Amino acid sequence: MTYVELPDTHGVRNLSFYLAMEEYVARRLESEDYFFMWQVEPSVIFGRNQQMEQEVNVDYCRQHHIKMYRRKSGGGCVYADEDNLMLSYVTANEQVGYAFNTFVNMLLLVLRKMGVQAVGTTHNDVMIGDHKVSGTASYHLPGRNIVHGTFLYDTNMEHMLHAITPSKEKLQSKGIESVRQRITLLKDYTTLSLEEVKRLFRDTLCNDCRKLSPEEVTEIEQIEQQYLQQEFIHLL
Numbered sequence: 001m002t003y004v005e006l007p008d009t010h011g012v013r014n015l016s017f018y019l020a021m022e023e024y025v026a027r028r029l030e031s032e033d034y035f036f037m038w039q040v041e042p043s044v045i046f047g048r049n050q051q052m053e054q055e056v057n058v059d060y061c062r063q064h065h066i067k068m069y070r071r072k073s074g075g076g077c078v079y080a081d082e083d084n085l086m087l088s089y090v091t092a093n094e095q096v097g098y099a100f101n102t103f104v105n106m107l108l109l110v111l112r113k114m115g116v117q118a119v120g121t122t123h124n125d126v127m128i129g130d131h132k133v134s135g136t137a138s139y140h141l142p143g144r145n146i147v148h149g150t151f152l153y154d155t156n157m158e159h160m161l162h163a164i165t166p167s168k169e170k171l172q173s174k175g176i177e178s179v180r181q182r183i184t185l186l187k188d189y190t191t192l193s194l195e196e197v198k199r200l201f202r203d204t205l206c207n208d209c210r211k212l213s214p215e216e217v218t219e220i221e222q223i224e225q226q227y228l229q230q231e232f233i234h235l236l
Contacts, residue, residue, distance in 0.1 A: 025090045046068075086148065136149035
């Protein structure tokens with residue numbers, strides 16, 4: 001599998017850029033399978049059919065400078081920041097179930113290399129014991145499937161709780177401890193740093209690299225604009 005690498009040291013980009021990068025890879029690059037990882041400043045990302053105002057605590061996000069984005073895959077609303085890892089897999093295999101299964105098995109392989117026992121679920125989550133460490137979503141483009149997911153190494157639990165829980169009833173009934181009981185953080189199971197985890201992912205899964213050109217990055221930035229349109233974000 002080929003790892004896709006950006007050409008510069010631009011630093012952390014907006015989440016919308018990486019969604020556009022997935023599209024560019026799927027539409028323009030020709031190998032069978034591609035993989036890349038990314039991290040973002042505090043952001044929430046909600047599914048293609050969700051109403052932002054029903055899923056996101058907009059006031060909290062604005063107050064705490066948490067950015068809000070819509071993706072083209074289904075599934076629920078998630079929170080991401082610099083301390084967790086986002087994973088993107090683009091495959092020419094058009095069977096969605098097969099693409100999901102391949103992606104989850106890739107994660108399980110890397111976890112086993114760390115000595116961490118984990119399993120996949122019928123919902124394409126990755127669990128360590130009874131706790132979720134990764135969730136996934138996908139969407140289809142002509143000739144391609146894109147599967148992406150969160151991988152919780154660490155995260156800001158306050159933001160995770162409040163940014164995607166808008167109703168007062170939920171805020172009162174679900175505290176950080178209840179969220180912490182449903183999810184788990186990889187840092188609790190390994191001595192590897194996040195950078196070492198990223199290196200293990202790349203070395204385990206990829207045997208080639210495709211570095212994008214500045215011109216290709218410009219094209220990605222053009223694709224990104226659709227993700228920033230208010231009509232897309234708010235389903236207007």
